[in-house]
Amino acid sequence: MSDATSSNEPSKTTGNWNATVGSIKATLGDATGISSLSQAGNEQRAAGNAEYKMAQAQEYATGTADRLEGKMDRVLGAVTGDKEQEAKGFAQEEKGKAQQAANS
Structure with a gap:
């Protein structure tokens, strides 16, 4: 599916899938009375939800790291008068804020 899947990293896409x-399997199992299908579906749904939450937490943590690193670069650039470093730091800080917002 994605690079995250092949590297055993949690993926929001794979988790949602x-x-x-799993929900479809559970519904079919319930409707047809096939308890093993229903159970397998419930287990797959739970695993998918857990994977999604893990990927979300990882992406939030990455956003936090980007935000902190960007802030340090921005402040250092401002103190030393390096406008390029200050601008790059600001951009990285904003990227981190956006990533945190998307995963909170």
Whole structure:
């Protein structure tokens, strides 16, 4: 599916996929009375939801790191008068804020 899947990193896309497929299996199992299908679906849905939450937490942490590193560069650039470093730091800080917002 994605690079995250091949490297065993949690993926929001894969997590959503498994949660959706699991829900469908559980619904079909419940409707047909096939308890093993229902159970497998519930397990797949739970695993998918857990993977999504793990990926979300990782992306939030990455956003936090970007935000802090950007702030340090921005402040250092301002103190030393290096406008380029200050601008790059500001951009990285904003990227981190956006990533945190998307994963909170």
